[in-house]
Amino acid sequence: MNRPTVPTDIAEFERELVESVSIISRVIPGRPMVSIALCAESGIRTAACSHVRAGRLDELQSATGDGPVLDAISTGRPVTATDLAADSRWRRFAADSRGLRSLHSEPLEFEGGPLGALTLYSDDAGEFPDAVRCSLRVSAGHLELLLRTTLGAARTREMVAQLKEALATRAIIDQALGIVMAQRRCTSHQAFEVLRQVSQSRNVKLHQLAASIVEAVSGEPPQRSRFEEPPSHSADQP
Structure with a gap:
């Protein structure tokens, strides 16, 4: 099946x-x-x-x-x-x-x-009776619609969470790029290549490597960016 x-x-x-x-x-x-x-x-x-x-x-x-x-x-x-x-x-x-x-x-x-x-x-x-079976068929259709609606909302929430995570890790990577650029006097592209090569050689994710660099220089773990949800507007508000 x-x-x-x-x-x-x-x-x-x-x-x-x-x-x-x-x-x-x-x-x-x-x-x-x-x-x-x-x-x-x-x-x-x-x-x-x-x-x-x-x-x-x-x-x-x-x-x-x-x-x-x-x-x-x-x-x-x-x-x-x-x-x-x-x-x-x-x-x-x-x-x-x-x-x-x-x-x-x-x-x-x-x-x-x-x-x-x-x-x-x-x-x-x-x-x-036919009326009961017809009602049950309509109910089945409503349940299918309910799943599609619920799944759509769940997928949207998942995408938002993934986007927030990507933006947060990107902010940490940008901090590490700034440190590498200052230390090596290189461009952002060259700094990124340095991080990428070290990440691959150590088998460490790029954002984890970036966090360790920021912490080694600043003495504190990097601060993750916070993203506030936009305020909801009711239908009766202008």
Whole structure:
């Protein structure tokens, strides 16, 4: 199964999933058990569930490598079972599910590949009405959008952090360049080549070498530049 790289450790995303399954379980008639299972390196893992048992049903399928949730994920199509006792597709799952009678699983996709599945479990036999399945399909689409939005924000934060780190280390390197230029009476380009060659010969990162030079000359570790976040402006401010 080809799977995209999914940041399933995003805390904001998983908090929203917990709230989502709680809402879905409350609004659907009969209050079925709801789970959101995400693709993992091996099988699936439950990211959120309305009932502990729903998570265990996910785990059962992950452990055996067989079940309706895995089918929904692998095929990219919804999977429905109206009476597991009479369903021959997942005999082992049905035997171990302890009274579970019906289910409906909607696949979740992300960046062109399977993300997981949103699943309803019920101890009552019978087909989930069309309106319920349609609502679940819409909810699945909202979850995919939520992940894209959350991931975009996380990537932006990561880029900002990397930029700040790059600017901070660059400031230290510039200090070391000034010291080398003064000591050797050379250009900035020549000073940088000196630092680069020493960095390679000692197998030390350039910014670490620069910091050691600044500390050796000044007697103190170099001060890292501080970057303040710009003030946020509310929509009602001019």
